């Protein structure tokens with residue numbers, strides 16, 4: 001009996017733990033932190049290695065973890081795509097808005113950059129649209145920088161394609177983005193830059209304008225051009 005009791009309680013606990021893990025596993029797997037598409041030091045000297053480690057491994061991971069925790073409390077949301085959640089975000093809890101936006105925005109952000117000098121140039125169709133809607137590539141970059149420096153507090157600056165086929169620069173606070181139904185200036189994001197201090201403060205301190213200026217060196221224009229081609233169809 002003694003032996004039996006010695007083994008039955010741990011086995012019972014183990015079974016309960018396994019059951020809890022089995023129940024939790026589908027939720028924990030719902031959204032996952034994507035690996036960076038390059039090494040943490042690949043964007044240096046524009047973005048330093050430590051910033052990338054903290055930004056991806058701590059900040060982005062926290063958005064993913066907190067999004068999964070928020071969705072776990074809402075059975076009706078489980079199994080929905082992130083884009084579906086964002087499109088109806090006005091009806092969802094703030095934790096889904098903040099962390100769902102954080103997860104989408106950062107995933108998009110990592111895929112918008114390449115090591116310095118490897119991002120290529122805008123495609124001919126994208127450059128033509130930039131010339132049409134902003135006057136020139138330099139004018140577009142200047143307006144994008146102005147939008148980034150003008151964002152008070154934390155947020156993002158975007159290049160979007162609107163429903164009427166125009167390119168537009170917008171900015172959103174916190175982790176909002178142009179896919180959310182709470183945002184006035186909606187559209188298909190083609191490019192986005194993170195102007196939260198966590199994105200640049202270790203290297204640039206309070207010099208957000210310098211970060212915005214240097215950031216063009218790591219923009220992946222091939223990715224932006226592909227997004228434009230897909231969105232313009």
Ligand SMILES: [Fe+2]
Nearest residue numbers: 059194196199
């Ligand atoms: Fe960020």
